[in-house]
Amino acid sequence: MLIDSHCHIDSPEFVGELPRIFSEMEKNNVKGALTVCCALREFPRCLSFSKSHKNIWCSVGVHPSTDDDISEATIGELVALSTDEKVVGIGECGLDYYYNSEPLDWQRERFALHIQAARKANLPVIVHSRDANEDTMRILQDNHAEECRFVLHCFCGDQKMAQVALEMGGYISFSGIVTFKNAVDIQSVASSIPLERILVETDCPYLAPVPFRGKRNDPSKVIYVAKKIAELRSISLEEVEEATTENFFRLFSKARYEG
Numbered sequence: 001m002l003i004d005s006h007c008h009i010d011s012p013e014f015v016g017e018l019p020r021i022f023s024e025m026e027k028n029n030v031k032g033a034l035t036v037c038c039a040l041r042e043f044p045r046c047l048s049f050s051k052s053h054k055n056i057w058c059s060v061g062v063h064p065s066t067d068d069d070i071s072e073a074t075i076g077e078l079v080a081l082s083t084d085e086k087v088v089g090i091g092e093c094g095l096d097y098y099y100n101s102e103p104l105d106w107q108r109e110r111f112a113l114h115i116q117a118a119r120k121a122n123l124p125v126i127v128h129s130r131d132a133n134e135d136t137m138r139i140l141q142d143n144h145a146e147e148c149r150f151v152l153h154c155f156c157g158d159q160k161m162a163q164v165a166l167e168m169g170g171y172i173s174f175s176g177i178v179t180f181k182n183a184v185d186i187q188s189v190a191s192s193i194p195l196e197r198i199l200v201e202t203d204c205p206y207l208a209p210v211p212f213r214g215k216r217n218d219p220s221k222v223i224y225v226a227k228k229i230a231e232l233r234s235i236s237l238e239e240v241e242e243a244t245t246e247n248f249f250r251l252f253s254k255a256r257y258e259g
């Protein structure tokens, strides 16, 4: 079975399509998903979605590109909001230098604060990093993210970044990008790092994998990410399913699977 380790299935744009999506997930053996919070104002929706669906878990955190005042969180708030049994991680948080430009001290401070909250809550950090490889890894190191563990979600980094993450005990999650023809560097990371550190995700509604590129994404399509990784590593889809699901529950150890 497969778990979509990072999606935004609680997003209002999926309302009305959920029965179809859940039945396609079942068909593709996708048995669970982590729906990730990007802003504090969205957290109540994220949490209630996860509480009303079996094997859907959620997180709490503020995306680096979220810029509304209400979403600036304190460590105490993040820790308090993470106590529900369905909240299994802190994030997504991190650095996004693609959509935002300097000065970005506020992004770096927000990221550090999330790592500190995760250590306090004893939950893993869900890391978003775009065009910010070195700063991301430096902030993870400076704030001892190895203590609470972390995943580099929607991995777009290079071998060097992957190596630093692995040495810190981190996990690497691949999205539909790994299926894109021009994603040669990401494919080379996906084929060479230890299988027991790999997660798969859709990050839906964005980034649909080939053969759905450009169309709307949903958690059932995580199977195409897993298939690509199997192909790149010359192993079976079943092996990728088994390993990535085991990895998901090892990292997000608070997530309880209901059979």
Ligand SMILES: [Zn+2]
Residues within 6 Å of the ligand: 092, 128, 129, 153, 154
């Ligand atoms: Zn992200």
Ligand SMILES: [Zn+2]
Residues within 6 Å of the ligand: 006, 007, 008, 036, 092, 203
């Ligand atoms: Zn996301």
